[in-house]
Amino acid sequence: MPDAPGERVISVLDLAALDPAALAPLVVHAEPWINFDVGLLVDRFWANTINGLAYGSVYALIALGYTLVYGVLQLINFAHSEIFVIGVFGVYLTFVALGFEPGAIPNLPLAAIILDLVLAGLVAMAVAGLAAIGLERVAYRPLRRRNAPRLAFLITAIGASFVIQQVIRIWRGSNPEGTIRLLPPSPVFSIFGAPVTNLQIVIILASIAMFVVTDRFVNGSRLGRGIRAVAQDPATATLMGVNRERVITITFLVGGVLAGVAALFYLMTIPQGAVYNGGFLLGIKAFTAAVLGGIGNLRGALLGGLILGVAENYGQSLFGGDWRDVVAFVLLVLVLMFRPTGILGESLARSRA
Amino acid sequence: MRQRMADLSTFWNARSRPQQWVMLIPVVAFLFALPVLNPPIITTEPATDFPIALFSAAVLALIAIGLNVVIGQAGLLDLGYVGFFAIGAYSAALLSSPDSVLGIRLSWIAIVPIAMVATMISGVILGTPTLRLRGDYLAIVTLGFGEIVRLLADNVEPLRGNRGFQDIARPGGTYPDGSPIFAQTDALGFYWLAVTIIIIVLMFMGNLERSRVGRAWIAVREDEDAAELTGVPTYKFKIWAFAIGAAVGGLSGTLFAAQVGYVNNQRFDVTTSILYLAAVVLGGSGNKVGVIVGAFLVSYIPDRFQFEPQYRFLVFGLALIILMAFRPQGLLGMRQHLLTYGRQAYARLFGAGTAVAPSGMTPSTRPAGDMPEVTPDDHAGTSPRGGGE
Numbered sequence: 001m002p003d004a005p006g007e008r009v010i011s012v013l014d015l016a017a018l019d020p021a022a023l024a025p026l027v028v029h030a031e032p033w034i035n036f037d038v039g040l041l042v043d044r045f046w047a048n049t050i051n052g053l054a055y056g057s058v059y060a061l062i063a064l065g066y067t068l069v070y071g072v073l074q075l076i077n078f079a080h081s082e083i084f085v086i087g088v089f090g091v092y093l094t095f096v097a098l099g100f101e102p103g104a105i106p107n108l109p110l111a112a113i114i115l116d117l118v119l120a121g122l123v124a125m126a127v128a129g130l131a132a133i134g135l136e137r138v139a140y141r142p143l144r145r146r147n148a149p150r151l152a153f154l155i156t157a158i159g160a161s162f163v164i165q166q167v168i169r170i171w172r173g174s175n176p177e178g179t180i181r182l183l184p185p186s187p188v189f190s191i192f193g194a195p196v197t198n199l200q201i202v203i204i205l206a207s208i209a210m211f212v213v214t215d216r217f218v219n220g221s222r223l224g225r226g227i228r229a230v231a232q233d234p235a236t237a238t239l240m241g242v243n244r245e246r247v248i249t250i251t252f253l254v255g256g257v258l259a260g261v262a263a264l265f266y267l268m269t270i271p272q273g274a275v276y277n278g279g280f281l282l283g284i285k286a287f288t289a290a291v292l293g294g295i296g297n298l299r300g301a302l303l304g305g306l307i308l309g310v311a312e313n314y315g316q317s318l319f320g321g322d323w324r325d326v327v328a329f330v331l332l333v334l335v336l337m338f339r340p341t342g343i344l345g346e347s348l349a350r351s352r353a
Numbered sequence: 354m355r356q357r358m359a360d361l362s363t364f365w366n367a368r369s370r371p372q373q374w375v376m377l378i379p380v381v382a383f384l385f386a387l388p389v390l391n392p393p394i395i396t397t398e399p400a401t402d403f404p405i406a407l408f409s410a411a412v413l414a415l416i417a418i419g420l421n422v423v424i425g426q427a428g429l430l431d432l433g434y435v436g437f438f439a440i441g442a443y444s445a446a447l448l449s450s451p452d453s454v455l456g457i458r459l460s461w462i463a464i465v466p467i468a469m470v471a472t473m474i475s476g477v478i479l480g481t482p483t484l485r486l487r488g489d490y491l492a493i494v495t496l497g498f499g500e501i502v503r504l505l506a507d508n509v510e511p512l513r514g515n516r517g518f519q520d521i522a523r524p525g526g527t528y529p530d531g532s533p534i535f536a537q538t539d540a541l542g543f544y545w546l547a548v549t550i551i552i553i554v555l556m557f558m559g560n561l562e563r564s565r566v567g568r569a570w571i572a573v574r575e576d577e578d579a580a581e582l583t584g585v586p587t588y589k590f591k592i593w594a595f596a597i598g599a600a601v602g603g604l605s606g607t608l609f610a611a612q613v614g615y616v617n618n619q620r621f622d623v624t625t626s627i628l629y630l631a632a633v634v635l636g637g638s639g640n641k642v643g644v645i646v647g648a649f650l651v652s653y654i655p656d657r658f659q660f661e662p663q664y665r666f667l668v669f670g671l672a673l674i675i676l677m678a679f680r681p682q683g684l685l686g687m688r689q690h691l692l693t694y695g696r697q698a699y700a701r702l703f704g705a706g707t708a709v710a711p712s713g714m715t716p717s718t719r720p721a722g723d724m725p726e727v728t729p730d731d732h733a734g735t736s737p738r739g740g741g742e
Contacts (some may be wrong), residue, residue: 033508033509033510034508034509074489075489076489076492076493139674142678143677143678146678148677148681149681150489151428151430152677152681153677154430154489154492155430155630155634155673155677156673156674156677156678158432158627158630158673159670159671159672159673159674159677160670160674161670162624162627162666162667162669162670162673163667163670163671163674165666165670166664166666166667166670167667170664170667280623284493284496284497284500287493288497291490291493322504322507322508323504323508325500325504326501326504326505326508329497329498329500329501329504330501332493332494332497333482333483333494333497333498336482336483336486336490336494337482337483340485340486340490
């Protein structure tokens with residue numbers, strides 16, 4: 001661009017004589033801090049959609065944990081994002097224990113890789129599930145015994161989230177762990193010119209499978225009926241012989257296990273993501289997803305997660321990469337303004353037996 | 354200990370306002386003299402300059418007083434309060450730094466009202482859509498708001514992200530020997546300024562608490578539905594709480610920016626918000642003196658005992674959990690202004706002939722026999738519901 005008039009002005013001036021502050025606006029114009037690039041949005045529409053669905057599946061799995069606990073206890077479990085981080089470290093440390101080194105791409109037969117991934121996923125599910133139960137026992141149960149006000153629960157949840165985060169930070173340091181990528185993404189087929197990778201297929205399908213299992217568990221099984229009963233009316237459910245404490249424990253366990261699955265998929269997509277505060281953004285986005293779909297509603301969590309994942313990608317194309325997170329937060333505020341009960345409404349209690 | 358506190362509280366509430374003022378003079382004088390006295394055991398030196406440590410404690414105290422309006426008085430959990438602090442600091446930067454795109458340099462004293470109005474407006478903008486929501490949604494939306502403010506500081510070019518703003522205006526004034534009172538290296542003047550501002554804000558807040566607004570806040574905090582049914586325009590008063598809390602946050606932001614003289618995007622993350630929350634909850638939300646004590650502890654203990662910054666957050670996170678489990682009302686419980694006032698009115702109506710008897714916090718301190726059968730709710734200060742609401 002030597003013909004641009006602005007450039008020519010600069011070239012005849014002695015650059016060293018210019019005050020850097022005077023130059024700053026010229027530098028700024030070279031790279032706008034916000035775009036409105038509709039062309040890019042259209043170009044990347046399908047790629048964004050597919051990628052967003054894969055991201056959104058991870059949000060949805062975490063959102064299920066928020067929704068279940070909210071349905072039963074009417075509590076925003078702020079520490080759920082840290083349960084997820086515990087799961088992420090469970091996956092990572094399993095990889096390390098299996099002998100994978102950060103950085104190297106392993107040259108193993110596919111069956112062995114799948115076996116390792118499944119093993120890591122199981123470890124993450126176990127660790128995160130147990131951590132969720134432990135959190136409930138240590139932090140929330142004492143408050144329930146004392147019939148504490150809701151604000152006390154919320155502050156405890158924040159405190160617990162903080163403590164888990166800081167313990168991980170002191171244990172593992174504040175830098176992200178090295179990158180271990182077991183399954184490098186490779187395109188399998190394409191939709192409207194947008195490649196679909198093996199990772200995305202696995203994540204979307206497995207998440208939907210997990211969702212169906214959870215949905216059947218809550219809506220079809222005997223324990224699930226207990227969960228719905230407590231969500232609807234804890235006092236009456238207790239009188240009818242439902243063990244409320246056990247239901248609460250199971251709810252936290254299910255939420256933790258799902259967070260463990262999400263942790264595996266997250267680390268498969270973003271291998272450099274094992275860091276102590278990695279849960280914060282994901283947690284708040286998953287909560288947004290839960291509210292978007294209707295908190296307390298399992299199907300809402302899935303729908304909300306997928307919508308959020310896709311919307312975020314569109315926003316990123318439209319406004320530029322730095323604005324991705326802002327899109328999610330603005331979406332949260334907008335949803336709460338115009339439809340605080342979410343798209344499908346709040347209905348863990350009201351779904352039919 | 355608790356009994357002694359209760360006695361002290363009884364004694365204090367029984368004094369008339371001028372008597373209280375006179376008794377406060379030596380306390381205030383001591384606070385002003387503290388950095389000059391630099392007492393051996395209390396001081397944070399040599400690790401941290403004592404006036405600077407006291408100044409940061411005072412700024413945190415001012416923040417806690419503002420946040421206390423939102424959390425303690427109106428019972429709204431605001432997790433994005435650092436956003437208001439940031440808006441105050443950035444207002445100061447934009448209006449006075451040579452790096453600012455506005456290209457103006459206002460004096461600090463002119464910046465303060467502008468920054469307070471700016472934060473107040475942002476508080477209303479945030480509050481208008483969100484204060485219709487249930488309390489726990491509010492918590493997460495304010496958390497999102499705090500993040501949005503930080504992300505804007507990161508991304509919006511005129512806010513200069515990590516590079517920040519240099520040379521923000523300080524208040525003027527020099528000592529008799531010609532050295533400036535307000536300087537980055539010498540926080541003494543700033544500490545005095547902060548304490549003065551705190552006293553003014555406390556007087557303002559005290560009057561507000563005793564007014565219709567304060568009573569409405571307490572009503573909203575205790576039971577929003579009941580308040581609405583008895584004719585309190587709860588939504589309006591919640592927005593007032595948000596706006597006033599925000600303005601105090603903005604004020605503390607300008608104070609901070611003036612002392613440091615430099616603002617960039619590094620200080621406004623959510624963990625800082627949680628630290629503010631810890632200060633309020635630790636001291637006792639709803640109690641102005643309590644939150645000042647809480648803020649002082651949160652700021653002073655790490656400076657004094659030099660523990661690693663990484664343990665600081667861990668310790669205060671644990672403190673939140675333990676407090677909620679064992680002492681939800683905080684170190685100093687909520688002062689039941691309204692209940693004290695109501696009790697005095699009650700005693701005036703039904704009291705057995707004696708002049709308005711100061712009524713204690715516990716039944717044991719009250720003279721036996723001169724109370725009717727129906728006793729007012731006396732446990733409010735000590736019940737498990739006390740401070741958390």
